[in-house]
Amino acid sequence: MLSIIYNCWRENPNLWSEQFNVGSEYMVHLCHSFNNVANGVAHLNGVHDTFRRLLEHDWLRQCAWGVSTSIHFLLKQLFKSPDHAVVSTIACPKGQTTNRAEVLPSNCCISVPLDCVNIQEFVNNMEIQLASVCQVCSEPLVRRYSFISMPKILIFDLSTHVPQLADVIMISTDRGMVKYQLKGVILYNNDHFMS
Numbered sequence: 727m728l729s730i731i732y733n734c735w736r737e738n739p740n741l742w743s744e745q746f747n748v749g750s751e752y753m754v755h756l757c758h759s760f761n762n763v764a765n766g767v768a769h770l771n772g773v774h775d776t777f778r779r780l781l782e783h784d785w786l787r788q789c790a791w792g793v794s795t796s797i798h799f800l801l802k803q804l805f806k807s808p809d810h811a812v813v814s815t816i817a818c819p820k821g822q823t824t825n826r827a828e829v830l831p832s833n834c835c836i837s838v839p840l841d842c843v844n845i846q847e848f849v850n851n852m853e854i855q856l857a858s859v860c861q862v863c864s865e866p867l868v869r870r871y872s873f874i875s876m877p878k879i880l881i882f883d884l885s886t887h888v889p890q891l892a893d894v895i896m897i898s899t900d901r902g903m904v905k906y907q908l909k910g911v912i913l914y915n916n917d918h919f920m921s
């Protein structure tokens with residue numbers, strides 16, 4: 727994960743230091759450390775270890791040294807933002823009102839459903855079928871997501887199934903199309919995360 731973030735940053739340090747600064751102090755810390763790597767006074771392995779110790783200090787239960795850490799937890803901490811990227815509402819597929827609306831926690835991670843075959847199709851129509859049913863028509867309810875602001879970075883949680891990945895994803899907004907460029911994929915294999 728760190729190598730994906732570092733490779734992005736290295737393309738244009740000034741731009742990416744700003745893009746990554748969505749509100750998490752961890753990102754500010756990392757970009758500062760990346761400067762030391764670029765200037766030859768630190769090594770990425772050292773940045774990793776220092777960062778890992780920092781997380782252990784702040785989140786001993788979730789990030790104890792030598793113990794597996796949840797990638798979801800890390801991404802949530804790194805890209806935590808005071809702005810809401812998406813809101814979700816729960817709706818009946820036949821249109822009966824459910825008046826259940828909610829705002830998601832503020833970060834830019836989006837969970838992709840297991841049956842998704844193509845991320846672009848998913849963002850065109852972001853819906854996930856729920857286990858609960860409509861009390862009027864007994865059809866399974868759906869959770870619909872919509873963007874309320876466009877974060878500079880989007881993270882898709884692909885779970886155990888990897889859908890088709892395109893280099894570019896286009897998202898239609900009130901202010902026109904927004905283009906997102908794929909920067910990296912984090913895979914889990916043999917008890918390790920790989921970039």
Ligand SMILES: [Zn+2]
Pocket residue numbers: 818819820821822860861862863864865
């Ligand atoms: Zn219904």
